[in-house]
Amino acid sequence: MSDTHAETVLFVRETMLEQQEPPSSIVGPVGWARSNLFNGWKNSLLTVLSLAFVFYLLSGLLPWFFSPTWYSTSLTECREILAGHEGACWGVIRERWLQLLFGFYPSELYWRPILTLILLLLALGPVLYTDYFPPKLLYFSAAFPFLMPWLLWGGSIWMPLMVAAGFGIGYAVFAAMMKVANAGISLFVAAVVAVLWWIFLAAPVANGIASLVPLLPLEPVPSRNFGGFMLSVTIGVTAIGCSLPIGIVLALGRRSDLPLVKVLCVCFIEFIRGVPLITLLFVASVLLNIFLPPGTNFDIILRVMIMVTLFASAYMAEVIRGGLAALPSGQYEAADALGLDYWKAQRLIIMPQALKISIPGIVSTFIGVFKDTTLVSIIGLIDPLGLANAIRADTAWNGVYWELFIFIGAVFFIFCFSMSRYSMYLERKLQTGHH
Amino acid sequence: MKKSVFLGALTVAGLAAGVAGAATVDDVKAAGKLNCGVTTGLVGFAAPDANGEWEGFDVGVCRAVAAAVLGDPTAVEFVPTTGKTRFTALASGEIDLLARNTTWTFSRDVDLKFTFVGVNYYDGQGFMVPKELGVSSAKELDGATVCIQTGTTTELNLADFFRVNNISYEPVPIETNAEAQQQFLAGACDVYTTDASGLAATRATFENPGDYAVLPEIISKEPLGPLVRHGDDEWGDIARWTLNALIAAEEYGVTSANVEELAAAPTDNPEINRLLGTEGELGAMLGLEADWAVKAIKAGGNYGELFEKNIGENTPIGLARGLNALYTDGGLLYVPPFR
Numbered sequence: 001m002s003d004t005h006a007e008t009v010l011f012v013r014e015t016m017l018e019q020q021e022p023p024s025s026i027v028g029p030v031g032w033a034r035s036n037l038f039n040g041w042k043n044s045l046l047t048v049l050s051l052a053f054v055f056y057l058l059s060g061l062l063p064w065f066f067s068p069t070w071y072s073t074s075l076t077e078c079r080e081i082l083a084g085h086e087g088a089c090w091g092v093i094r095e096r097w098l099q100l101l102f103g104f105y106p107s108e109l110y111w112r113p114i115l116t117l118i119l120l121l122l123a124l125g126p127v128l129y130t131d132y133f134p135p136k137l138l139y140f141s142a143a144f145p146f147l148m149p150w151l152l153w154g155g156s157i158w159m160p161l162m163v164a165a166g167f168g169i170g171y172a173v174f175a176a177m178m179k180v181a182n183a184g185i186s187l188f189v190a191a192v193v194a195v196l197w198w199i200f201l202a203a204p205v206a207n208g209i210a211s212l213v214p215l216l217p218l219e220p221v222p223s224r225n226f227g228g229f230m231l232s233v234t235i236g237v238t239a240i241g242c243s244l245p246i247g248i249v250l251a252l253g254r255r256s257d258l259p260l261v262k263v264l265c266v267c268f269i270e271f272i273r274g275v276p277l278i279t280l281l282f283v284a285s286v287l288l289n290i291f292l293p294p295g296t297n298f299d300i301i302l303r304v305m306i307m308v309t310l311f312a313s314a315y316m317a318e319v320i321r322g323g324l325a326a327l328p329s330g331q332y333e334a335a336d337a338l339g340l341d342y343w344k345a346q347r348l349i350i351m352p353q354a355l356k357i358s359i360p361g362i363v364s365t366f367i368g369v370f371k372d373t374t375l376v377s378i379i380g381l382i383d384p385l386g387l388a389n390a391i392r393a394d395t396a397w398n399g400v401y402w403e404l405f406i407f408i409g410a411v412f413f414i415f416c417f418s419m420s421r422y423s424m425y426l427e428r429k430l431q432t433g434h435h
Numbered sequence: 436m437k438k439s440v441f442l443g444a445l446t447v448a449g450l451a452a453g454v455a456g457a458a459t460v461d462d463v464k465a466a467g468k469l470n471c472g473v474t475t476g477l478v479g480f481a482a483p484d485a486n487g488e489w490e491g492f493d494v495g496v497c498r499a500v501a502a503a504v505l506g507d508p509t510a511v512e513f514v515p516t517t518g519k520t521r522f523t524a525l526a527s528g529e530i531d532l533l534a535r536n537t538t539w540t541f542s543r544d545v546d547l548k549f550t551f552v553g554v555n556y557y558d559g560q561g562f563m564v565p566k567e568l569g570v571s572s573a574k575e576l577d578g579a580t581v582c583i584q585t586g587t588t589t590e591l592n593l594a595d596f597f598r599v600n601n602i603s604y605e606p607v608p609i610e611t612n613a614e615a616q617q618q619f620l621a622g623a624c625d626v627y628t629t630d631a632s633g634l635a636a637t638r639a640t641f642e643n644p645g646d647y648a649v650l651p652e653i654i655s656k657e658p659l660g661p662l663v664r665h666g667d668d669e670w671g672d673i674a675r676w677t678l679n680a681l682i683a684a685e686e687y688g689v690t691s692a693n694v695e696e697l698a699a700a701p702t703d704n705p706e707i708n709r710l711l712g713t714e715g716e717l718g719a720m721l722g723l724e725a726d727w728a729v730k731a732i733k734a735g736g737n738y739g740e741l742f743e744k745n746i747g748e749n750t751p752i753g754l755a756r757g758l759n760a761l762y763t764d765g766g767l768l769y770v771p772p773f774r
Binding site: 289 | 474475476477478479480481482483484485486487491512513514515516517519520523524526527529611613616617636637639640641642750751752
C-alpha cells in the first residue's frame with residue numbers, strides 16, 4: 001500500500017518550514033493600533049475624534065506653555081516679550097521658586113532644610129525599602145524625629161535630646177513599675193511621668209545644660225519664617241509620621257474590651273471626624289491664642305501640626321479598623337490557640353495582615369493629609385498657596401495666575417504620585433495570594 | 436460652624452483685651468522687635484519681595500513705629516493675618532499693632548475693644564466695568580451681574596446702594612481678589628466692585644487697562660487705619676503720633692532726604708524743631724528718645740513719600756492723592772499741632 005501511496009502523492013516536504021514573522025498588520029505599533037484603536041468603525045470614529053480633540057487642546061496649550069518669558073522680571077515685561085500673543089509668564093517662577101520652596105527661611109541657611117530632606121529620605125529608606133537598606137539604619141530612623149526640629153528651628157541640641165530623654169524616663173518608670181503593678185497601670189504611670197517631664201522639666205533642664213555646655217548650637221529660625229513647600233512638607237511629614245502609630249492605638253482601643261478605653265477612643269475619633277479640619281485650624285490659631293495665659297509662646301506651627309496630626313489619626317484609626325474587621329476571625333482564634341498574649345498576637349499575627357489590607361486606605365489618607373496642609377493658608381500661614389497670593393500682591397506680578405498654580409500643582413503631584421506608586425510597590429511586595 | 440467659632444472667639448477676644456492691657460511699649464522694647472500684623476498680600480499695601488522683605492504702604496507704618504520706638508526700622512516681625520484672624524491676633528497680644536487696611540467702624544472701635552490711631556488711607560467702594568458695556572454711572576447698572584467678595588463690608592454696601600437706588604443686581608460671590616480678576620476678565624460678571632484702591636490696582640494688571648473704566652460713584656466710606664488694643668493709651672499715643680508725625684513731616688516739607696540736616700540744628704520753624712526734637716520735650720512725653728520722629732521719617736520717608744513710592748501715580752497702581760492729600764491741597768489729612 002505504501003508504494004501506491006508514494007506514487008499518488010506528487011510532493012512530500014521533508015524539512016520544516018521556517019517560522020514566518022506574523023503579518024505586519026497584526027504586530028508592532030500598526031497591529032496594536034488596529035486591534036485597539038481602529039477595531040471597527042465605531043472605535044475608529046472615536047479614535048479620530050479623540051485625536052482631533054487632543055490636537056486641539058495641545059495646539060492651544062503648548063504655545064502658551066513654551067513661551068520665551070523665563071528671564072522676564074515683571075508681567076508687563078512678559079507682555080512686551082509676547083507682543084500680543086498668548087503665553088505663560090514664567091519669569092515669576094524663576095524669580096520666586098526658591099521662595100515657593102523655602103518660604104522666608106534665611107537664604108544662607110537653606111542647607112538646613114535641604115539636609116533635613118536628605119536625612120528624611122535616608123531615615124525613610126530602611127522603613128520603606130527593607131530589602132535595600134541595612135537594618136542598622138533603623139536606629140537612625142528612630143533618631144531622626146529628634147534631629148529634624150533641631151535642624152529646622154535651630155537652637156541648642158539639648159532640647160531634642162531632653163525630649164528624647166522623656167522616652168527613656170518613661171521606659172525606666174515602666175520597667176520599675178512592672179515589678180509592683182500590672183502592665184496597664186505601669187504604662188499609665190510611665191506616660192504621666194513622661195508627659196510631666198516634657199511639660200515642666202525638659203525645657204528648663206535643656207536650657208540649663210545648654211548654658212553650661214553649648215553643644216552644636218545652630219542659629220535659631222522662628223516659625224514665622226517657615227513657608228512654602230517647606231512648611232507643607234514639615235506639617236505633612238509630621239502628621240503622616242505620627243498619625244499611623246496613633247491611629248493603630250486608637251483602632252485597637254476602639255475594638256478593646258475595656259469599656260473606658262473603648263469609650264475614650266470612640267469619642268475622640270467621632271469628635272475629630274465630625275469636625276472639619278478648617279475648624280480645628282481655627283481653634284489652633286484663634287481660640288488657643290485666647291485661652292492660653294497671656295505671654296505663653298506656644299508656637300503656631302506646632303499647634304497646627306498637633307491639630308493636623310489629631311485629624312489624620314482619627315481617619316487613620318478608622319482605616320485600620322477596617323483592616324482589622326476584614327481579617328477572618330479564625331486568625332484571632334488561631335493566635336489565641338497558640339497561647340499568644342494580646343500584644344504578641346497583635347504584633348505577630350493581626351497587625352501585619354490588617355495593615356497589609358489597609359495599605360491603599362492608609363496611603364490615601366496620607367495623600368489627603370499632605371494636600372490638606374494647604375488649608376493653613378486660611379489662618380495666615382504662608383504655605384505655597386498663601387505664598388502665591390503674596391507673590392501676586394507684588395506690583396510686578398499682580399495678575400499672574402496660572403503659572404504659579406501650575407508650578408505648585410506640579411510639585412504636589414510629584415509628592416503625591418510618588419506616595420501612590422510606593423503603595424503599589426508595597427502591595428506587590430506583600431502579595432501572598434499567588435501560588 | 437466656622438462663623439460661630441469665629442464670633443465666639445471675637446467675644447472672648449473682647450473680654451481678654453481688657454485683661455491683656457498695659458505696657459505694650461515695655462514689651463516691645465524688651466523683645467527688641469515690633470510684632471506688626473499685615474495682610475497676607477495686598478498690592479501696594481503689603482507684600483513680600485523676592486528676598487522675603489515686606490514692602491508696601493501699610494508696611495511703611497509698621498517700620499515707622501518700629502523706628503520711633505526701637506530706633507531700627509528693620510526690627511519688625513511681620514505677622515501675616517487674614518480677614519478672619521486679624522482681630523484675635525491683636526486682641527490676644529500676638530501682634531502689637533495691626534496695619535492691615537482695616538476699615539475704622541463704630542463696632543470695631545467700640546464693641547471689639549480696639550483703638551484706631553488714625554487713618555492712613557481714605558478709601559471707598561467703587562465699580563469697574565468694561566467700556567463696551569457703555570455705562571457711565573453706577574445708577575445705570577440695573578440688572579447687572581456683580582462680582583463681589585463674600586463676607587466683607589463691600590457686600591453690605593452694595594446691597595444698600597442698589598436698594599436705595601431701587602435697581603436690581605445679581606451677585607456673583609467670589610473668595611479672593613485674584614479670583615475676581617479672572618472672573619471679571621472672563622466675562623462672568625459685568626461689574627467688579629471693591630475698594631477703589633483695589634480696583635485701580637486690579638485694572639493696572641489688565642493687558643488692556645484702557646478697555647475698562649472705574650465708575651465715578653464711590654458708595655461707601657472706608658477709612659483704613661492702623662489700630663491697637665483698647666486700654667493701653669501710652670502705646671496708642673505712640674502709634675497715633677508716629678502716624679501724625681509722618682503726615683506733619685509732609686506738611687512742613689521734612690523728607691527722608693533732608694531730615695538729617697533739619698534735625699542737626701534748630702531751624703527757624705519752631706514746629707519743625709518740636710517735631711524733630713531739637714526743641715521741647717515731645718519725645719520724653721511719649722517715653723521715647725528726643726529724635727523719635729526723625730527716625731520714623733528716615734525709615735521710609737514722610738507720608739507723601741510713602742504714598743508715592745508704594746501706591747502713587749508713578750507706580751503701576753497709579754492712585755491719585757484725592758482725599759489723601761493734605762488739607763492744604765484739598766484733601767482730608769489734617770493733623771493736630773505738635774506742641
